[in-house]
Amino acid sequence: MFEEDRPRPLLEVRGITKQFAGVQALKGVDLQVLPGEVHCVMGQNGAGKSTLIKMLSGVHQPDGGEIRWEGKEISLPGPTAALDLGIATMYQELDVVDGLSVAENIFLGHEHASGGVLHVKKANAIAHKLLKRLGHGSLSPSTEVGTLSAANKQIVSMARALSRDTKMIIMDEPSAILDSGEVANLFRVVRELTAQGIAVVYISHRLEEIRQIGDRISVIKDGRSTANGLSVTDTSRAELIRLMTGRDVENVFPDRQPIAADAPVVLDVDNVELFGHFEKVSFTVRAGEILGFAGLVGSKRSEILETIYGARRASSGKVSVNGKTLRPGSVTSAVKAGMGLSPEERKSQGLILDEPLFKNVTLSTFERFAHGGYLNERAERNAAREQIAALELRPADPDRPARTLSGGNQQKILLARWLVHGTPVLLLDEPTRGVDVGARAEIYALIRKLAAAGTAIIVVSSEIEEVLGLADNVLVIDDGKVLTQTNASDIDEHGVLDLVMKGSAA
Amino acid sequence: MSEQNTKEAEPRVNAPADHSTPKANPLQNFLRGSGGRSLGLVIALALLFVVGAITSGDRFLNLENFLTIFRYASIIGVISIGVTFVITAGGIDLSVGSVMGLATVVASLTAVQLAATQSHWILMVLVALAVGAGAGLINGLVIAYGNVVAFIATLAMLVGARGFAELISGRSTQIVTNRDFLQIMRADFLGVPILIWIFVLVAVAGWFLLNRTTFGRRTIAIGGNLEASRLAGIKVKRHLVYLYILAGVAAGIAGVMMLGRTTAGTSTHGLLYELDAIAAVVVGGTLLIGGRGTIMGTVLGVLIFSTLTNVFIQNNLDTSVQALAKGLIIVVAVLLQQRFAARGPRRAKAKPIRA
The missing domain is CATH 3.40.50.300 (P-loop containing nucleotide triphosphate hydrolases)
Incomplete structure (x- = not known):
């Protein structure tokens, strides 16, 4: 020019x-x-x-x-x-x-x-x-x-x-x-x-x-x-x-669906606290609801999520899924009760990079496909194939090492893992980190679809826009404190930042 | 809409599937995978046989000598299979040699032998296995629940078990007097000594356990990514304890075999066996950082070392030369494996799909 x-x-x-x-x-x-x-x-x-x-x-x-x-x-x-x-x-x-x-x-x-x-x-x-x-x-x-x-x-x-x-x-x-x-x-x-x-x-x-x-x-x-x-x-x-x-992206966030008035509370977090990290938090998530955690880096959002999941042991308080109280500090108990976590660091906390895709998908469920300890890899592969098709995972090859997939598709592996498990509660920590614009929209649509199917979901993201766009309700968190709990459509990015600024000034 | 999205957004990710999917060429795939790694070991073993045949002729090339090689490999082989599991899970067990020594001492104590004579020789076997399991349990608990690094925890067991064995044996050699036990351990089945049968059984069981069961899947998953396994709901700590018990039990079995072969229990049994075992496991292709383990490789690794020893003995060569050759083999084998690995699954690393 x-x-x-x-x-x-x-x-x-x-x-x-x-x-x-x-x-x-x-x-x-x-x-x-x-x-x-x-x-x-x-x-x-x-x-x-x-x-x-x-x-x-x-x-x-x-x-x-x-x-x-x-x-x-x-x-x-x-x-x-x-x-x-x-x-x-x-x-x-x-x-x-x-x-x-x-x-x-x-x-x-x-x-x-x-x-x-x-x-x-x-x-x-x-x-x-x-x-x-x-x-x-x-x-x-x-x-x-x-x-x-x-x-x-x-x-x-x-x-x-x-x-x-x-x-x-x-x-x-x-x-x-x-x-x-x-x-x-x-x-x-x-x-x-x-x-x-x-x-x-x-x-x-x-x-x-x-x-x-x-x-x-x-x-x-x-x-x-x-x-x-x-x-x-x-x-x-x-x-x-x-x-x-190569195309126009207008609305990346899918439309919200009204949560049924009689939707049961699936996840109940009651006064959970972790000394030195965050103060008492209480909230509930109903079937079909997406709850977002909004806050800046360092606000301890992930810590709260991990504590609910049992990956960290809460100092006090209790977490229950469908009325069943979880053993504190036990991931196994949380998974058994029906909770799944897609962790913040996909590669270091979520995937076994050199193992094939299907084994990553069944990492939480391979025992179900086994008889008396004897693995049935064919059944595992089939279960993974179903999810590959449902989530449009690319490349659609269950034997490909997880390492070779793009960020968006690696994220889908983690979603697939919990879909195979059939958990009623999904905790998603930074579900779109390192995922490109096109694949993001897809993941948002998937998350919304899961909610529509009755899953209770918590989304944590450092992108406030993402939390507000995706969630039904939002917890604004700063420095281990819940500042407010509100409907996502009643607050915007400025509102969240305002709250956080005020919170840290006080 | 989303269908189109994917196609538009990630065609490059899609494309490689057609070119480099592991199924592209069965032979290539085999060579690149565990088969290829084992093939390298088979070739190395075959070369050793050729060297043996050339240098010693019929003295080397006869069934009796082959059985000697296998019998020599059997005890260290059983230990190595146990160690393979621990290493596959990303751990290490330095105590197996000592624990084996301790097992021989405890199982051949006068009181135990007396009890065995009065009841059944199997009691000695059970005692040896229990000693192995107990030591493994302690290792596992200290590592998994005490959060002590495996290297240190098992190093402590290496020193401690040896000391304990010296203490209770008074540093003397305890002769096995139970005739039934000795008879069984020295028996042949189909012309093959029982020690070799035990090795074969342990290897087959180990292969099955690692590759076909949930136990093996957990082992590989933990070695591949401990944190991911934990967050997926696998009881990582408990499994680690099981793994060290397994390694201990393998050492206990080796102890029984040792008692049978030498007819004596002593605290000096199994000296430096841990290093031979680790060498065999690593030469076999199991990754020291965990996440990939091969029983077949371990068996071949053990056989390579025992054949090497055999060839050297046949030629009346110095044990120092033998040690030197062993060292060379370890380095060359691992270098070659890294070459293979670079062309194999690791290639994905060099070929970024992500941009």
């Missing part, structure tokens, strides 16, 4: 392609990054963003197309080559070493030393300067990184990039692990970097965020570029969604 007026691009990617074991991951991706800009790369899960990042950081090599750096065609045979050129990558799973200090992490791989002896003081001094440049002079270079929050670890990761005379930093969903206050801080740091002429390639699928931080946007869909270098201010949200999904 008006690229003639712009400075020479720092990075130019033209039509790169990549194949993995017969699967075309990238079919032709272009990207142009200018010095000092925040260039957002958007795309759904599976679109090829990660593959692209790995090409640029030298982890994988493209099969075709070209990468130009400061006008010259380059090849990146390995991560060191990329670092040497000035391309740093900040992965989602932060690659800091917990046992080392901040300064040691910053200079990891290029330590200040002579004859193998480290110059600790000098390193600390330089590290301090770098941290200061990032507006975090208060972070002590000698602190052990393991004691830092995820947000501060990111800062360390960025300081490391700076220490290497970096010209471009690729950030892979940096906000995924941060709460909203920390995100604001991250943006400040990003601005700091770009003001110094460093280009930032920012990967995210949070539309709001990109509007705040991005200068230009490129969109990838199914391994192909669908938009290149669009101006953030001139592109509407609807347009971006269309570019990412």
Whole structure:
């Protein structure tokens, strides 16, 4: 469009392609990054963003197309080559070493030393300067990184990039692990970097965020570029969604259905309390009702959920399902009574990643398919197949390792697990974390369908919009206290934030 | 609407199913899976046989010698099967050798032998199994409910059981005098010594238990992801206790076999057996971090080591050279496995579906 007026691009990617074991991951991706800009790369899960990042950081090599750096065609045979050129990558799973200090992490791989002896003081001094440049002079270079929050670890990761005379930093969903206050801080740091002429390639699928931080946007869909270098201010949200999904998303949240007046109370939480975490909470959930927990990160929403489930042992209070009181601190008792949890961390708490899909689906129920301890894998597979069809799980192969599925489909495995079990109570902790826009709508529809079938559901999410859009009733929680309990349609995002702000001010 | 959504949203996720589904090519699939890993071990074993045949000729290549190899493998083999379960669940048991020694000592105590003579030789067997089960129970309780790391808990048992065995035996060797017991343990069935039959039975039972039962499923699930298993409602702690009891019982069985073979109970029985067992299990292809276990692999691993020993003895080679070769085999086997694994299920890691 008006690229003639712009400075020479720092990075130019033209039509790169990549194949993995017969699967075309990238079919032709272009990207142009200018010095000092925040260039957002958007795309759904599976679109090829990660593959692209790995090409640029030298982890994988493209099969075709070209990468130009400061006008010259380059090849990146390995991560060191990329670092040497000035391309740093900040992965989602932060690659800091917990046992080392901040300064040691910053200079990891290029330590200040002579004859193998480290110059600790000098390193600390330089590290301090770098941290200061990032507006975090208060972070002590000698602190052990393991004691830092995820947000501060990111800062360390960025300081490391700076220490290497970096010209471009690729950030892979940096906000995924941060709460909203920390995100604001991250943006400040990003601005700091770009003001110094460093280009930032920012990967995210949070539309709001990109509007705040991005200068230009490129969109990838199914391994192909669908938009290149669009101006953030001139592109509407609807347009971006269309570019990412190839269709229009209007209403992601399904319509609420009225709960029958005589719907029985299925889950009764009575004065449950966990010292040091949250104060007494009491509520009931009726058959067909979706109850949402709204609150910021750190509000102890997940802790409440886990305590109800018995994964943590309540200090006092009792939980009953269909009138049956559960043994406190016993997950087995909760599961037996008909409660299912889809945990916050899908991969580390929910799935056995290298086991096939069907065994993950039947993880809570395989004993039912056994006779006298002898497993009936065929019956298990069939039960899993039924759920695969009902939930439209892709790929529909019960023998595929869970690891190879996308976030949305992994989430469906967990739903399928409890559907096979037939639990009347479902606890869903962050059911759409790491799930892309299209698959989200599907999961929302599924959750609503389950409720319509009479399941009592609790949804916990750090996205207030999601809780309010999905739930019938809402508990607003802050710092282990229930601030209010209300109908979801009587409160909006501002209302929730207002309450939380007031709560923490008091 | 949602049908269309999925198709539009995730065709790339859909696509690989046609290309790289494990069913794509049965042979490839077999080679990539546990079959392939076992095949590597079979090849290694065959190579050892070739070396044995070349260097020792008929002295190596005869039925009597093969039975010797198997008999030599049988005791450590039974222990290794128990250890396979613990390792598959992501644990470790360093105490099996000591526990086996303790079992031989307790079962051959004068009082026990006297009681056995007055009643039935099976009493000695039961005592040995009970000692194994008891030690395993303690291991399991300390690990599962005391939250002590398995390495440390079983290390403590390794030291403690050995000490206890020395204490009650007065460091002396206790001769087994029960004729019935010795007769049974030295008997042949279909020309094959009873020790080998016990090994075969334990291996078959172990294979069935690990691959075909809810017990095995729980074991693999816990090893694959302990937290996910717990949150799915599996009684993880209880199962861990069962697993260590199982390993203890296997050590008890090995103790009975040892008593039969050596006709003596002593606290020095089973010295360093835990390391041989772990080596066999790992060489066999069971993941030390848990989540994948193979009884077949363990059996082959044990046979490789016992064949190696046999070949060395036949050639009058130094035991030090033998130890060196053992070390090399462990490293090479694990390196090869990692190669296989990288091409096998692990490949998924390198091929991100997620973007």
